[in-house]
Amino acid sequence: MATELTAPVETAALAAAVEGLLDSAEPEGIYRDTRECGGGLLLAALLLISPPTPRAPKTDAR
Amino acid sequence: MAGQAQENSSLSTVVADVAGGVALALDGEGGSYALSALLAQRDTVALAAIRVLGADVLAPYALNGGAVRGGSDAPDSQVVRRALAAYPPGADASDVSLWSYRGLVEASRAFLPPGGEDWPVEPQAGDTWVRTDPWPKLAHRASQLAALSLPGLAPGLAAGLAARTDDLARGFVRAVRRRDWLQAAGLGRWLVRMPDVPDTLGLEAGLVFVHRMSGGDPRVSLHASAARCFPGGSR
Amino acid sequence: MTAASPAVLHRVGDQALAWLDAHREYFRLTDEDRATGRGIVERLKPVGELAVNMRVLAREGVAGSRQHDISVRLLDHVWRDLLDGGNLLAELQRQEPLSPVPLEIYAGLYELGHRHPGLESAIDLARGTASWQALEMVPNRRLGLLNAERMIGRVPGGDPGKVLAATWLGRMPEPWTVQLHIAYDITHTVFHLTDWGAAPDRIPPRVADYLARYLPAWTADWAELEHWDLLGELLVVDACLPRPVLDAGMWELYAAAQAPDGAMPVQGAMPAGERAEVFDQVHHPTLVAAFASAMATSRALSADLAA
Numbered sequence: 040m041a042t043e044l045t046a047p048v049e050t051a052a053l054a055a056a057v058e059g060l061l062d063s064a065e066p067e068g069i070y071r072d073t074r075e076c077g078g079g080l081l082l083a084a085l086l087l088i089s090p091p092t093p094r095a096p097k098t099d100a101r
Numbered sequence: 102m103a104g105q106a107q108e109n110s111s112l113s114t115v116v117a118d119v120a121g122g123v124a125l126a127l128d129g130e131g132g133s134y135a136l137s138a139l140l141a142q143r144d145t146v147a148l149a150a151i152r153v154l155g156a157d158v159l160a161p162y163a164l165n166g167g168a169v170r171g172g173s174d175a176p177d178s179q180v181v182r183r184a185l186a187a188y189p190p191g192a193d194a195s196d197v198s199l200w201s202y203r204g205l206v207e208a209s210r211a212f213l214p215p216g217g218e219d220w221p222v223e224p225q226a227g228d229t230w231v232r233t234d235p236w237p238k239l240a241h242r243a244s245q246l247a248a249l250s251l252p253g254l255a256p257g258l259a260a261g262l263a264a265r266t267d268d269l270a271r272g273f274v275r276a277v278r279r280r281d282w283l284q285a286a287g288l289g290r291w292l293v294r295m296p297d298v299p300d301t302l303g304l305e306a307g308l309v310f311v312h313r314m315s316g317g318d319p320r321v322s323l324h325a326s327a328a329r330c331f332p333g334g335s336r
Numbered sequence: 337m338t339a340a341s342p343a344v345l346h347r348v349g350d351q352a353l354a355w356l357d358a359h360r361e362y363f364r365l366t367d368e369d370r371a372t373g374r375g376i377v378e379r380l381k382p383v384g385e386l387a388v389n390m391r392v393l394a395r396e397g398v399a400g401s402r403q404h405d406i407s408v409r410l411l412d413h414v415w416r417d418l419l420d421g422g423n424l425l426a427e428l429q430r431q432e433p434l435s436p437v438p439l440e441i442y443a444g445l446y447e448l449g450h451r452h453p454g455l456e457s458a459i460d461l462a463r464g465t466a467s468w469q470a471l472e473m474v475p476n477r478r479l480g481l482l483n484a485e486r487m488i489g490r491v492p493g494g495d496p497g498k499v500l501a502a503t504w505l506g507r508m509p510e511p512w513t514v515q516l517h518i519a520y521d522i523t524h525t526v527f528h529l530t531d532w533g534a535a536p537d538r539i540p541p542r543v544a545d546y547l548a549r550y551l552p553a554w555t556a557d558w559a560e561l562e563h564w565d566l567l568g569e570l571l572v573v574d575a576c577l578p579r580p581v582l583d584a585g586m587w588e589l590y591a592a593a594q595a596p597d598g599a600m601p602v603q604g605a606m607p608a609g610e611r612a613e614v615f616d617q618v619h620h621p622t623l624v625a626a627f628a629s630a631m632a633t634s635r636a637l638s639a640d641l642a643a
Contacts, residue, residue, distance in 0.1 A: 050187060053149045056112045057188050060153045062195040065241055066281055235337070237556060267549055274553035277512035279560075285512075301546055303510030310512075 115150040119158060121319035126161035127326035134161035137176035151184035155201040156208035157248040160327055163212060178213045181205065185221050197245045199226035200258065204249040211253055231261035239265060240272020244287030247324055250294055252331055259294070266295045270302045277307065282315035286324035293332045337552075340587035342636045348591050349629025350403065352622045353393075355598030356386070357406040360413050362615035365424075376428070380441050383414045385623045387444030388532050392627055394448065395534060396634035415450050422452025429458040434467055436481050443484035456488065469493050475502040476521050480528040487531070496538075500529060505543060511550035516566065519554060522547075523569035526576050533631045536576045544578055548642070552581065559586055564593045565602045568624035575631035579642040582632050590625075600625040 119139050126134035136158050140147040151158050158181070185205060190198045203223040210220055230242060243262055249255045262269060269288050276285035289308045292298045308328050315321035363382055369375045390407045393399045399407065419425060422445075425438040439459050442452070462468050463485070473481070479499045482492035500506040504518055505525040514522070526547070530536050539547070555570045567590055574580050595606050599614070600621040607617050635641075 050145055053112065053145060054188055054191070057149050057152050058191075058194065058198055060112065060116065061155075061201050062197040062245065065284065066279075236552065270549065271553040274512045274514075274550055275557055278514070278553070278557045299549060301508050301511065301549070303512070306510060307512055 112146055112149050112153070115144075115146050116153050117319045119147075119150050119154055120323040123154070123157055123160055124319060124322040124326045127164070127323070127330050135177060137180050140180060145187065148180070148184040148187045151181060152188040152202075152205070154323075155248040156204040156251050156254055157323060157327070158205075159208045159212045160248070160251055160323075160330075163208075163251050163253075164330060175214055175216075178209070178216055181209050181213065182218070182220075185209075189221070190224055196227045196230060197242060199224050200246050200249060200255070202226075204246070204251075204254055207254045208248075208251060228258065228261060231258065231265070236265070236268035236271050237275060239268055240276065240288055241284060243269055243272070243291055244276070244284040247287035247290045247327075250290045250331070251327070259291075262291055263295050263297070266292070266297045267299070269295070270299055273302065273304070273307065277311060280314070282311050282318060282321050283324070285311045286315070286321045286328070290324050290328045290331075293328045296333075337581055337642070338584045339582040339636065339641045340584040340632070342633055344584075344587055344591055345582065345629055345632040345636055346398065347629075348587075348594060349393075349398075349626045349633065350400075351594060351598035352600060352625040352629065353403055353406050353598070355595075355622055356619070356626065357410060358597070359611070359615050359619070360410050362612055362619070363410075363414055363418060365418060377437055380425075380437070382619050382623070383418060384441035384444060385620070386410060386414060387441070387448060389623050389626050389630075391444050391447050392532055392630045396630045398630055398633045398637070411445075411448060411450075415445060419445075422450065422455050426452060426455040426458060429455060429462070433458065434462050434465070434471065436471065436473075436484075439484050439488070440480065443487040446488045459488070460490075463490065463493060474521070475499055475506075476504075476525040476528060479503065479525060483528045483531055496529065500525070500540075500543075505546075508543065508546045511546075511553065514550075514554055516563075519558070519566055520569065522554075523566075523573055526573045530576050532627075533572065533576050536578065539576065539578075547573060548577055548579065551577070552583070555583070555586055559589050561603070562593065563603045564590065564600050565621040565624060568600065568621060568628045571628040572624070572631050575628065575635045577642075579640050580632070580635045581642045582636055587632070590628075594625065598622065 119136075122139040123134075136151070140151075159177075185202070190202050194202075203226055206220050206223050230239070234242065246258070249258055269292055273285055273288045273292060276282075276288060286308065289304060289311065292302070292304055293308075298304060308325055312321055312325040363386065365376065365379050369379055390411050393403060393407055415421065422442070425442055429435065429438045438455060442455060442459075478494065479496060482494050482496050482499060485492045503525045504521045526539065527533070529538050531538070551570060551574055555567065555574070558566045558570065567586070571586065571590065574582065594600050599606060599618045601607065601618055602621050607614055609617075
């Protein structure tokens with residue numbers, strides 16, 4: 040399990056890296072499956088107040 | 102900046118290696134655990150990794166009620182002392198950094214041989230946020246401090262978080278939705294200890310799900326193993 | 337969490353209604369729709385949704401006189417011009433005698449005072465068969481059908497409690513498994529169970545507790561994803577709880593997503609395109625915005641809010 044590290048490192052820079060890892064910001068939640076937003080809606084297509092059936096996307100669907 | 106990025110990256114690698122070793126030990130596959138055996142000798146990055154993982158580097162020693170190992174000069178004591186000395190929280194350190202440092206000191210006292218030298222004094226760490234943070238922020242911080250959920254550490258913090266069990270449960274749901282497996286697993290560790298955790302959360306299945314979905318991230322594995330090993334601690 | 341101000345809650349609906357009024361001609365059936373029959377159900381869905389909305393507005397008593405006038409104008413248009421006084425629904429029922437769709441659309445209009453006896457007898461004919469109750473559909477739609485039967489003064493052909501138990505929400509599974517279509521299953525279950533927010537106390541306490549606990553997580557997540565259509569529905573669910581949160585932060589994000597003319601995009605920014613095309617894409621979230629606003633405004637003025 041021992042890890043080999045060859046490059047000498049600055050303790051001060053490492054201290055900053057330590058702080059960064061300890062109190063890291065939340066990763067942005069943008070990597071979720073975007074297919075969820077486009078498809079999967081057909082089941083609900085006939086229900087009132089359900090989202091409209093997706094049409095051929097002419098818009099900049101996100 | 103490239104140098105900083107490189108340090109972050111090599112530090113992350115060592116953190117992951119050590120976390121993986123701790124997880125294996127918690128799963129009982131590591132035989133006799135020794136932190137010092139996981140580390141490259143005299144390596145400042147290894148010391149930094151200890152500081153990042155905090156009390157969790159000693160988690161396997163908490164398994165059997167904290168059986169003390171080795172003599173006063175045991176290698177684990179030495180390496181933890183060096184890590185505490187090398188990376189004390191700075192003047193502008195965040196509450197998370199202060200709490201994490203406290204956690205490592207407390208765990209050292211509890212799980213390592215006393216030796217001749219005193220351990221550093223625990224720094225004061227702010228806890229207003231435990232009562233005042235909105236739930237998403239609270240959940241994020243609590244997860245960063247998951248190592249402090251080890252039995253016997255930071256009882257005040259554990260009690261404060263237990264009073265916000267529902268908020269941590271919300272955070273768990275949000276973290277899984279956002280595929281933030283590390284945050285979810287860290288929250289799971291706190292939640293398994295809380296007497297009022299709602300059954301509807303499906304926490305046990307959730308931790309299995311998070312562990313699997315993380316694709317073997319060693320830090321997530323560490324949290325998942327610790328959640329299995331230390332359930333119901335504050336009941 | 338602080339509650340949103342009634343002014344913010346009200347303004348979202350006021351603007352949404354103004355947009356719907358300005359676009360009422362697009363609640364439409366084209367000659368092609370009529371000739372081929374294709375797309376008729378898709379075109380009628382917004383009509384049913386509009387009726388539900390107008391009913392909520394009337395019931396909650398939060399509409400000003402201008403909103404009331406708009407509501408009357410919109411309903412007259414769809415009932416008289418589009419549905420031909422209900423004849424179109426009766427014709428659909430004749431073509432497809434077991435279809436639940438005409439009832440689902442008619443129920444809201446019925447409660448607003450519109451009547452078509454021929455359609456009702458056709459619906460009763462279908463309801464008299466065992467097949468009607470055997471129709472296969474997802475449980476939350478079945479819940480809606482039972483509610484629609486009740487709305488037109490019939491005895492529901494089933495036990496809503498049993499149907500609820502078959503829905504996703506009724507089983508209260510792991511909340512972290514919720515994804516987009518499950519979230520819509522949840523919102524619809526609440527809409528039908530509470531008769532579109534009229535009877536929040538029909539949510540069993542254990543389900544209300546479940547929602548109070550986890551709804552904030554789902555709401556925060558879809559707000560972050562800027563999915564305004566679903567966020568609006570989740571805000572309706574909040575307004576249906578015994579102690580709604582009416583979270584100021586969520587409502588401010590929602591209000592900020594609304595276009596200056598009152599339209600609410602489905603997700604992200606407003607689409608570009610021909611007026612009719614844009615209507616087809618955003619009428620649903622805009623109707624939801626009117627619904628959420630009416631419910632939340634009413635609750636802000638009357639309910640015990642969650643701390």
